[in-house]
Ligand SMILES: NC(=O)C1=CN([C@@H]2O[C@H](COP(=O)(O)OP(=O)(O)OC[C@H]3O[C@@H](n4cnc5c(N)ncnc54)[C@H](OP(=O)(O)O)[C@@H]3O)[C@@H](O)[C@H]2O)C=CC1
């Protein structure tokens with residue numbers, strides 16, 4: 061019988077600092093489940109001085125030597141919460157080769173190198189878990205791998221980046237500028253150390269790669285996903301969408317049919333009647349369409365120290381339980397299916413368009429006639445006069461990317477009306 065589940069932590073930033081806190085707060089419960097405490101042996105940091113205060117609060121020992129953790133025979137599990145894909149990858153590989161189980165929150169790494177790391181974990185008969193990597197505190201990966209294993213997933217739509225959802229909420233509710241909203245998200249610990257990946261949709265795309273693997277078993281790479289971030293979304297558009305009864309959200313969208321799968325990340329108009337429209341600030345949600353359950357949604361905080369550390373520790377408890385029960389080592393996700401992508405030019409979506417005519421006189425009739433002639437149904441339209449121009453906001457039926465581009469050119473030629481911008485609609 062083991063006395064402890066002994067862990068070594070790499071990194072003591074937002075998530076790293078949350079781990080001793082969760083271990084302390086929920087100590088009794090986890091000891092009951094595991095029959096042993098979880099003990100932090102050492103934490104690897106770059107600068108001991110800078111982390112001394114934290115170390116004192118939790119009574120943890122710090123080191124600047126990676127080897128002191130990955131080569132320590134008494135350490136069962138290495139927890140990687142540094143981020144990045146170079147040093148973190150090397151550290152995880154060393155730990156796996158030394159037959160240590162690994163828990164990480166690093167989606168960049170798992171999305172890009174997950175296949176080879178899982179292979180290495182298998183070769184060394186150890187666990188590699190990463191629940192915190194997708195949607196912070198929501199136990200979505202475990203749910204897909206276990207509870208939804210009996211279901212056939214046909215669609216998955218996720219608000220899976222806390223930073224951008226927080227920014228869009230703050231822009232809409234508080235009328236904060238894009239820069240102020242980003243600064244606030246960074247201060248609260250939601251953003252990556254370099255927030256480019258958050259705002260440009262890359263972070264959400266990494267998470268979609270992992271979600272697609274768990275939902276369908278297909279291994280995608282970034283090149284398979286069309287990606288657009290939120291840096292072009294304006295407060296004006298958010299307000300116009302609101303008047304139509306829509307919110308603009310950065311979504312990861314997976315659609316599957318008999319031919320294959322299409323995955324994209326982009327700002328999408330979500331109707332106020334859809335449950336995803338209620339997800340605000342750093343909250344995340346994953347809306348799943350499947351043939352068995354039908355529709356289900358998994359909701360919770362997608363970023364922040366405590367929720368993310370709770371997911372990290374849930375992986376530790378799972379590993380500890382398996383070790384206690386002397387279970388045969390299996391990997392987090394066992395589903396693997398050949399990749400089949402649909403032709404993106406054939407994918408259709410409803411659209412939200414914002415048009416501007418240089419006249420105060422209503423051109424609603426000619427706009428309606430135009431779309432009728434193109435064979436596209438208009439589902440909703442509003443017009444408002446602004447500084448001697450009229451802005452029209454329109455929701456259309458499903459269109460391909462080609463047909464929206466075509467309409468954009470024609471409407472400008474035939475009606476002298478500018479298409480200011482357009483978004484897909486869920
Ligand atoms: N923040 C969040 O809400 C979430 C984060 N994640 C993921 O968790 C991981 C950690 O994120 P987060 O805690 O926010 O990041 P932080 O930047 O807050 O913390 C990272 C820590 O790791 C340390 N570190 C980085 N590189 C090295 C290195 N080469 N050697 C030693 N120490 C190093 C940093 O040290 P120093 O202080 O010296 O810079 C810092 O203390 C990332 O993979 C992130 O994507 C996942 C879900 C949610």
Ligand SMILES: N[C@@H](CC=O)C(=O)O
Pocket residue numbers: 193195196220221222223224250251252258263362363364
């Ligand atoms: N930067 C990420 C952190 C969690 O993965 C986010 O904002 O969602």
Ligand code: NA
Pocket residue numbers: 191192193194195196197198199200201371
């Ligand atoms: Na999660």
